[in-house]
Amino acid sequence: MSSTDSNNRLHTTALSGQTLCVTGVLLPGNEQPQDITIVDGAISSIDASGTRTADNIETIDAHGCHAYPGLIDLYSRCREPGLTRKGNIATESIAALSAGFTTVLCSPDTLPAVDSVATVELINHRSMNVRGGARIIPMAALTIGLDGEQLSELATLKAAGCPVASQADRPIENTTVLYSAMEYASSFDMPLLLCARDAQLGVDGCAHTGAVATQLGLPTIPVAAETVALTRLVELCSETQVRLHISRVSSARALRIIKDAKAAGLPITCDVGIHHLFFIDEYLAGYDASFHSAVPFRSADDRQALRDGLSSGVIDAVCSDHAPHDVDAGLAPFPVTEPGLAAYDWFMPLLLQLPQITGLDLDALMKKLHDVPADILGQQSGSGISVGGAANFFVLDKHVTCNVQPSITLSAGSNNPLALHDAKALSLSPLKGAVTLSFCDGWATRFNVNS
Amino acid sequence: MSLPDPQFNAAGTLQHFIDLQGLDADTLTRILDTAEGFTGINDRKIKQVPLLRGKTVANLFFENSTRTRTAFELAAKRLSADILNIDLVTSSTSKGESLLDTLRVLESLQCDMFIVRHADSGAAHFIARHVAPHINIINGGDGQHSHPTQGMLDVFTIRRHKGDFSNLCVVIIGDIKHSRVARSDIAALTILGAGEVRVVGPKTLMPSDVESMNVKVFSSLDTALKGADVIISLRLQKERMKNATVPSSGEFYRTYGLSPQRLALAKPDALVMHPGPTNRGVEIAGSVADGAQSVILEQVTYGIAVRMAVMSIIMGNSDAMSASRISNNTTTTDAQL
Numbered sequence: 001m002s003s004t005d006s007n008n009r010l011h012t013t014a015l016s017g018q019t020l021c022v023t024g025v026l027l028p029g030n031e032q033p034q035d036i037t038i039v040d041g042a043i044s045s046i047d048a049s050g051t052r053t054a055d056n057i058e059t060i061d062a063h064g065c066h067a068y069p070g071l072i073d074l075y076s077r078c079r080e081p082g083l084t085r086k087g088n089i090a091t092e093s094i095a096a097l098s099a100g101f102t103t104v105l106c107s108p109d110t111l112p113a114v115d116s117v118a119t120v121e122l123i124n125h126r127s128m129n130v131r132g133g134a135r136i137i138p139m140a141a142l143t144i145g146l147d148g149e150q151l152s153e154l155a156t157l158k159a160a161g162c163p164v165a166s167q168a169d170r171p172i173e174n175t176t177v178l179y180s181a182m183e184y185a186s187s188f189d190m191p192l193l194l195c196a197r198d199a200q201l202g203v204d205g206c207a208h209t210g211a212v213a214t215q216l217g218l219p220t221i222p223v224a225a226e227t228v229a230l231t232r233l234v235e236l237c238s239e240t241q242v243r244l245h246i247s248r249v250s251s252a253r254a255l256r257i258i259k260d261a262k263a264a265g266l267p268i269t270c271d272v273g274i275h276h277l278f279f280i281d282e283y284l285a286g287y288d289a290s291f292h293s294a295v296p297f298r299s300a301d302d303r304q305a306l307r308d309g310l311s312s313g314v315i316d317a318v319c320s321d322h323a324p325h326d327v328d329a330g331l332a333p334f335p336v337t338e339p340g341l342a343a344y345d346w347f348m349p350l351l352l353q354l355p356q357i358t359g360l361d362l363d364a365l366m367k368k369l370h371d372v373p374a375d376i377l378g379q380q381s382g383s384g385i386s387v388g389g390a391a392n393f394f395v396l397d398k399h400v401t402c403n404v405q406p407s408i409t410l411s412a413g414s415n416n417p418l419a420l421h422d423a424k425a426l427s428l429s430p431l432k433g434a435v436t437l438s439f440c441d442g443w444a445t446r447f448n449v450n451s
Numbered sequence: 452m453s454l455p456d457p458q459f460n461a462a463g464t465l466q467h468f469i470d471l472q473g474l475d476a477d478t479l480t481r482i483l484d485t486a487e488g489f490t491g492i493n494d495r496k497i498k499q500v501p502l503l504r505g506k507t508v509a510n511l512f513f514e515n516s517t518r519t520r521t522a523f524e525l526a527a528k529r530l531s532a533d534i535l536n537i538d539l540v541t542s543s544t545s546k547g548e549s550l551l552d553t554l555r556v557l558e559s560l561q562c563d564m565f566i567v568r569h570a571d572s573g574a575a576h577f578i579a580r581h582v583a584p585h586i587n588i589i590n591g592g593d594g595q596h597s598h599p600t601q602g603m604l605d606v607f608t609i610r611r612h613k614g615d616f617s618n619l620c621v622v623i624i625g626d627i628k629h630s631r632v633a634r635s636d637i638a639a640l641t642i643l644g645a646g647e648v649r650v651v652g653p654k655t656l657m658p659s660d661v662e663s664m665n666v667k668v669f670s671s672l673d674t675a676l677k678g679a680d681v682i683i684s685l686r687l688q689k690e691r692m693k694n695a696t697v698p699s700s701g702e703f704y705r706t707y708g709l710s711p712q713r714l715a716l717a718k719p720d721a722l723v724m725h726p727g728p729t730n731r732g733v734e735i736a737g738s739v740a741d742g743a744q745s746v747i748l749e750q751v752t753y754g755i756a757v758r759m760a761v762m763s764i765i766m767g768n769s770d771a772m773s774a775s776r777i778s779n780n781t782t783t784t785d786a787q788l
Contacts, residue, residue, distance in 0.1 A: 211663035215472065217572040217596030217634060220659065286454035287573035331551050331581070333571035335594070 003131060007408050010094070012132040012445045015041040015391065020444060022437070024049045024063030025395055027385060028363045033063060038391045041442040046387055060437060060446070062395045068366045069384025070102025070134075070392045070440060072373035074193065074271050075247050075319040077340075078104075078136055079412075081122055082111025087324035087412035089126040092344070093133030095411035098447055099320065099347035100369070100394050101134045102440040105193070105377075108141035109168035115141040115152040120160040132438070132445035137377075139193060140165040142181050148172040148199075151181055155188050163377050166193040166247070169294050171229060173199035178232075182240040191243035191376055195295065196230035196254060197221075206335045208281040208296040216287065218335060221296045223251045230254050234261045237268060245376055246270035248295045248321055252305030259314045269376060270314075272306050273321030274350055275341055277357070278428065279303075279417065289330050289337040290417040295321070310368070311358040317372040318354075318365075320347055324413025342413035349402040349431035356429065362398075391439035400449050402431035457579040464768040467588040468761050469575045470597045471638035479642055483607050486760035490753070492529060502763045503532035509562040512591070513539045513550075513569040518727060519591050519601075522751070523566045526758035535562065550574070551581060558583045564766065565589070572596035572631075585773070587765045589758075595629050601726055602635025604757040606643055608750050609681055612722055616645045622675050622717070623649065623666075624707055625685035625734050626656040632726045633685060634664075641665050651675035652707055655696045672707050679717035683724045684709045684735045700733045709735045714744065722746050 002013040017040060024033040033049035037057070045052070049063075073096060079087040096104045106123065108114035114123070120138050127136035140162035144150045147170075154165055165185055172178040185192050202221035207213040209220035230246065234257060237244045249255060249270050261268045279297045291297055309315040323340025330337050351369075355362050370384060385393045406419035423431050434449040456473045460466035465478065492498050508527040510520050520536065527534040539553065550569075557565065564587045567575050572594030579588045592598040606616075613619055621640055627633045627650045640648050641664070650661060651669040661668055669675035676682065691697045704710075714723065723735075723745040731737040740747060 209659045211660035214658040214660055215634070215664065217594055217631060219572075219595075222659075283453070286456070287576045288454045328549065331549070333550070333569065333574035333577045333593070335571045335573065 008448055009408070009410065010098070010132075010445055010447045012443055014131075015439070015442050015444055019057045021057050021059045022062050022067070022395060023059050024061060025065055025067045027067055028366065036067065036385070038439065041391055043385065043387050043389055043391050046385070062437065064397070064399075065436060066362075066396045066398065067385060067393050068100065068396060069370050070394060070438070071100045071366070071369040072103040072105070072377065073101045073134075073320050073322070074105050074245070074317055074373050074376070075107060075273070076104045076322040077107045077109065077324065079324060080110065080126060081119065085326045086329070089123065089136055090130050090133065091410070091412040092322070092324060093127060093130050093136050094445075095344035095409070096134035096320075096322070097132060097438045097440060097445055098410050098435055099344040100351070100396065100435050100438075101320075102392050102394070102438065103373075103377075104134045104136050105164060106136050106138050107168045108139050108166055109146060109170070113141040113146045114138045114157070114162065115144050115146075117156060117160045120157060120162055124161055132440060132443040135441055138162055142167045142185070142192065143172065143177070146170045148174060148177060151177075151184055154185055154190055158188055158190055164191050164193050164245075167195070169195055169197065171197050171199045175232065175236075179236050179240065182236050182242040182244075186240055186242040189243070191245055193245045193247050194233060195247045196226050196233055196249070198225040198229045201225040201228060205296070206292060206339070207284055208298040210281055210299060212281045212284055216284065216334075218284070223253050223298065226251055227253045227257060230257050234266065234268065237261070237266050238264070241267060243267045243376075244269075248273045248276070248319065249306065249309070249315065250276055250295045250298050251302045255305050255309045255314050262314070269316040269372065271317035271319045272310065272315050274318055274343060274347060275321065277303065277306055277310065277318070277354065278350065278426070283417065283426070284334075287334040288417070288420075289332075289334050290341070290415060290420055292334060292337050292339045293341060294339040307358050310354070311360050317368050318351070320344060322411070323415075324411045325415045326413070330415055340415070341417070342409070342411045342415045344411045345404045345409040345414070346402070346416055346418045346431070348396070348435055349433045350428075352398060352433040353429055392441070393439055394435045395437040396433065397436050397449065398433045400432065400434050400436075402434055457576055460768070464771070465765055466769060467579045468599055468765055469579055469588060469590040471599045471602050471635055471642065474642060476642050476644065479603070479606070479639060482603055482757070482760050482764060483610060485764060486603075486607055486753070486756040489529075489756040489759045492756070493752070499529050499531055501531045503527065503530035503766055506532045506563040506766060507535065507561065508532045508564045508566065508762070509535040509537055509557060509560070510566045510591075511537055511539055511557060511568070513567070513574070514592070515540055516568055516591070518751070519568065522754045523589075523591060523758055526755050526762060529755065530759055530763060532762075535560070550577070554578060554582060558586060562586065564762065566591045568592045570594055585769075587769050589761060589765065592631055594631065596631055596634060598631040598635045600754070600758050600761055601632050602639040603761065604750055604754040605636050605683065605724060605726070606639045607753050607757050608724065608746055609722065611753070612746065613680060616640065616643045618646045619680045620647045620649065620678050621645055621681040621683065622651060622679045623683045623685065624672060624675070624709065625652050626687055626691065627652055627661060627685070628656045628658045629688065629691075630685050636683060637664050637666055649675050649679075653697065656691070672713060673716055676713060676716040679721050681722045681724065682709060682714070682717055686726065686728065687730060687734050700730070704733055708733065709739050711736060711738055711742070714739055714742075720744075724750060727751065
């Protein structure tokens with residue numbers, strides 16, 4: 001069983017009953033090309049390339065390419081249910097796959113929010129029915145309707161398939177509720193994934209507090225909106241010992257707080273959205289709404305601190321913060337455009353620029369998108385590409401020129417500055433690199449990267 | 452990197468008038484000189500010139516305004532344009548129509564120029580980027596960002612009284628943070644080379660990194676007023692008392708109100724200005740607003756000449772552009788957007 005999408009951008013094949021060999025591919029930590037044989041969706045052998053003669057099985061030539069375990073996205077939005085004019089599980093899970101992800105944690109800020117088993121089952125069902133496509137894992141809404149008042153049925157939601165609970169971008173204002181939520185979640189060893197933002201400070205803002213917002217007359221979000229909230233989360237974590245993952249850190253001062261909390265032995269991890277490692281508030285000049293992000297792009301110093309934090313290990317992981325939108329969401333004066341960037345179609349070429357700016361090598365970087373998220377999800381980490389294991393990996397061509405056409409992105413949203421500006425104008429190196437092949441949950445998907 | 456300035460057309464001339472930032476001293480001076488020529492029109496028997504005859508100007512006010520709208524209306528009429536006043540505060544937007552849809556409908560009314568006021572910063576930029584190429588946009592105030600014709604009429608008033616800008620010390624008092632007038636005044640004065648621009652107010656009313664706009668920041672009004680040639684008092688909105696920005700209008704007057712005693716700290720010939728409407732006894736004493744140094748009502752009068760200048764220059768550029776388009780027989784219209 002196989003199929004090709006209407007724009008001829010990818011071709012998907014079921015692995016059930018099939019034998020397939022990916023030849024000449026480079027694995028992490030090994031400079032010798034390998035042949036990976038996949039039988040019935042599982043890796044049956046990994047051999048030095050060419051040492052075993054393939055007997056009449058289908059081969060895919062991957063010489064010069066790298067294979068990595070399927071990445072895990074710690075924060076994304078598929079917009080389903082309820083916001084399907086912006087995207088859906090079918091489109092976004094395929095787009096995620098093209099970015100190297102095979103597992104995607106989805107924000108609970110759907111309509112309705114992910115606060116009932118019915119919604120979890122709907123998402124799971126839709127995800128299972130996508131041919132290929134990254135596995136979509138819904139996060140539980142920590143409170144009913146994300147209203148910050150009444151706790152969701154966390155134990156029930158965990159049993160239904162939500163390994164993590166989150167408040168999306170809606171802070172819990174009532175400290176008693178937040179304290180209680182942490183205690184309750186920790187009873188079931190359920191990690192919380194929370195974004196540090198104050199419920200009042202900067203709540204009407206749409207840009208980092210600084211000279212750029214002052215000149216543009218935009219309402220602002222000060223760094224203190226993040227650090228005040230973060231300090232509160234850290235203190236409550238210290239008291240409740242809940243496993244706490246701080247989602248999408250944006251400032252140098254926030255990183256200092258997290259560094260201290262980790263040094264004190266608290267069970268805290270954190271991530272950064274990929275775009276925050278590249279973009280800063282200066283890019284908003286001229287009211288460019290493609291840079292409107294709920295977690296604002298801050299100063300050049302903050303960006304440098306985020307890059308340093310990634311290489312030093314204060315930042316544990318990188319997420320996409322993928323937020324696809326319909327075109328109308330961006331057709332308004334800047335403050336009333338809907339915030340968020342669609343990340344997936346440009347994710348891999350951006351990721352491949354991180355070694356140059358952080359000093360981390362690519363293998364170490366890929367671990368931050370696999371091992372750490374796997375720990376948070378309570379999955380077994382390890383190499384992920386091993387004999388006997390399910391085929392759950394992707395093949396990366398680092399050198400192919402990335403030429404995304406905004407009119408035919410795989411994501412339903414093309415709301416990204418790179419759809420409007422060329423890389424050089426954004427102080428980026430030329431965009432290179434693409435996932436050419438991905439194995440996920442019994443499917444092989446080949447991406448036509450030159451189409 | 453940033454998006455291109457939407458004010459300029461392909462020929463590099465001003466197609467829209469949205470933001471003083473990005474304009475040069477020559478452009479501003481040309482507007483002031485043109486406005487100078489229009490000031491005499493009030494003394495004529497027939498207060499009209501035919502520069503915009505046959506053109507239709509639409510006032511699109513998405514936010515309430517009486518003064519600015521009236522001044523634009525009068526300016527358009529004196530230029531012999533037809534003027535439409537479209538009240539958008541209570542109509543389309545409240546019915547859920549998007550700004551872009553509203554714009555398309557108004558384009559279909561075959562107007563030549565839109566005067567736009569909107570509560571969101573950046574609204575005029577947005578409209579200029581999306582409007583049909585034959586329409587000119589003049590920003591009548593967008594959120595907290597810009598009110599360029601107010602900025603121009605303020606520097607016009609100052610030039611009339613003081614001549615040269617280079618030796619002037621201008622003090623702007625009060626709510627700088629939320630004021631589009633302050634931002635446009637600062638821009639206009641800086642571009643025209645004013646000697647020193649000071650801003651003064653409590654930190655709650657001062658935007659972050661305001662020094663980046665080439666101003667000196669003061670928190671004491673008494674200190675700021677020393678040596679001032681021009682004093683611009685800004686309106687304090689009543690809602691500032693609600694969200695813990697300022698404790699009360701009484702305290703504001705005691706600390707930042709322009710009283711006769713404080714005015715005496717400035718140079719004896721200092722001008723007193725205010726964009727209106729004034730809150731007497733809040734940001735300015737009634738006796739100062741009505742006093743000999745006040746030019747507040749002159750500002751209103753000059754506002755008409757300045758807006759006539761802006762409208763005629765913009766429309767002139769646009770007509771020249773259309774003429775060249777026809778003569779070159781090019782088909783650049785759609786491609787420009």
